[in-house]
Amino acid sequence: MDPAASGARWPAAETVAPRSTAETADLLRGTTGTVVPVGAGTKTGWAAPPERCDLLLRTTALDRITEYAPGDLVVVAEAGVPLAALQKQLAEHSQMLALDPPEEGATLGGIVAANASGPRRLRYGTVRDLLIGVTAVLADGTVARSGGKVVKNVAGYDLGKLHTGAHGALGVVVSTTWRLHPRPPATATVTAPVHGSAHAADLAFRVARSTLTPTALELNWRRGPFDVTGELLALFESSPASVAGQAAACAGLLAGEESKAAVYEGDSAPSAHGTSHDPDRVAIGAALPAWFGQRPTGPMVLRLAYAPAALPHVLDALPPGAHGTASAAVGVGYAAVPPETDLAALRAALAPHDGSAVVLAAHPDLRAGLDHWGPPGDAFGLMTRVKDRFDPARRLSPGRLLGGL
């Protein structure tokens, strides 16, 4: 996909696709203009558009899985490797990289740069928890690796954390090393209807504060004129006996003591809208509904992050007509909001909950003057100094980050 295709229009003077770290370093050393790295281009709308793009640097030719040691559950792969391609190879050994962002075709480098994650972050965390090593080419062509190929390592600063979510502003990520997990053999889901934001939070935290170990706890919500409605889904992934036992216990928790009878047992083959047979019942199933793990779509899509227990307040702060998903016990949600949404007011309403709202997608008509990131916070001066040290001439993805960095 081209940057233009995902709603972000920033034509590049020239496009290159280096095939190695050395070629990438040569490119940066041999030029002086602005460089914007992209992978498959699925998340180019996630940050503010660059001020300038003299060179669009595609990482798609950096596409080798360079080292895979199944016994160690570690893999080294170049930045342009698509996540799906990596997963395919890992699946042959019943392993996986426990990251599940939905963007189709997304590359590892792009996932790191945009810090993309999905529902299973509840169990496995995000890029920062799984990336154990990274190699980046800095603005002046310096090739810098940090971390390593072992799961435990505290030698030196962990620069992988800095490149995560930096949208290429500190360097071009060329290679990534990951901690892997075994692929669980069985799946069970439990779904429950949600009536109101408080109810959603009550259900979610009943599960989250139990001894059950769901891999995801996702809310599919829609803000009506008066209140929030939707569906909560708990996903269990483990051995067949474990998921069966946990799903039953979870259904009991969600149905509440008084209405255990309402639990619908058996596979609840979801309809196109992902609802089970009887929308008023807690249902146990095995298949995932279509909405699971997908980002909402609409004229403006936001990523919300907040203190986890503030879920009902966050849902209530969203304007009627908004809809989306939330990793219900984590404190992260995705919202498609009406185009006239007052972003500044929304951000102010989230602030007491340590909340933020970042624009992931916006209709081209809405982009002009849009504040993608919101207020930069008191660490912005420090962020600026970090950017200055890594990229003093501001040639890498200028303007894409928070505060126009």
Place this chain on the structure above:
Amino acid sequence: MTPARASALAAPLRAAIGAAKVLTDPAQLRTYECDGLATVRVRPALVVLAEDRDDVVAAVRICAAAGVPFVARGSGTGLSGGAVPVADGVLVVLSRLRAIHAVDPGNARVTAGPGVINLSVTRAAAPHGQAYAPDPSSQQVCSLGGNIAENAGGAHCLKYGFTVNHVTGAEVVLPDGEVVRLGGIAPEHPGLDLLGAFVGSEGTLGIATEITVRTVQAPETVRTMLVGFHSVADAAGTVSDIIAEGILPAAVEMMDALAIQAAEAAVQCGYPEGAVAVLVVELDGPAVEVDEQFRQVERIAAARHAFETRIARDEDERALMWKGRKSAFAAVGRISPAYYVQDGVIPRTRLPEVLDEVARLADAAGIRVANVFHAGDGNLHPLILFDDAVEGAGHAAEQLGFAILDLCLANGGSITGEHGVGVEKKAKMADQFTPGDLDAMHRLRCAFDPAGLANPGKLFPTPRLCGERPGPHTAEAPRDPALGEVF
């Protein structure tokens, strides 16, 4: 500016934070000469016993204005010399910042001062069925501030992750005295993940004055087993097999014959008689899952010739199994006049060969080595025994330790898994990283601390100045006007 002598700061420090919090008496200063790496000792010019954030800010500003280096110190249990003072510098002790500010089970967070002891966090969360997962063996004494500075690990980090995976926010006093909040209660924040970079920075990027950590829900079931082997290779092979089979135990710890012997003498843990190596394997989670995995582990161990598998029947038996492991460092201190703890990491599949090679290196050097370590992570802790009354013995022990680190690197590993680089291993950084790698790390250091005042002489193999901040883009948050008025 020519740097002032640190001792000249006593008067302004006393004026700023109170006389009782500033130590200059040589006898008192001696307490702070070293951390857990007792072989490196430096007496600081001054010690500040900070009681709150404002004390830290005042101390750091006074240091910054005078160009005097400062070193943060938590409980002083670090094993790489990270908290070793600078002779002409100020040591800022954070132990008195030990208030737990908020226990917030709803958000699964605890916010506390940096001097709070690791175990206190779990104790505070326990009434809510929650725990703070990172559990270094020193958890009864080490501080949260030291933990985040070293990115501390522990036995249960195999499943739950290290300190960095559990810290969501910190208030940090930067080396020029500016106070910033990195992260917070929410799981993520817009902008660069400076918190992630701060964790594990060994006191070289500033001083944490408040820390927010995530707590985890206590599991339904915990089961612990002790497995005895007649060979180290079989125990190591069992670890590799468990991991390769896709089981993720809460902990897999290993001890060899010498470590077992020491622990037995010290705490009578009753480990299997005649064992050349034991594994402590702990599984937790839903009961069904734990039972299944337990059987798998038993099968794997049996195939590797385990001669005894003992399952803790109650909390007392479980505690005894762990007591042997957790007291092992101290116990080794009783069978040798002195010992030196190394900390290196290897890929888990290499455990059998590498442990073999460690034994060979030890034999060749004529030095006894006890191994007690986080086997599931491939994190070796060879305890190198020596007699400090014998001239050159300490040096020989250190040389053997470095040879073991070379072995870790040759096997694709790391020179430290949890104890940090500190002063001890800074030279080794140049073996693990290229000049380009180190240059990038140095840039981060310069962004936080252009004057190089925070814990200088640690982590980096060669001292380097930052020079002028390059480039045309110099937009910066306004400097605190008070900064210039300290003197």
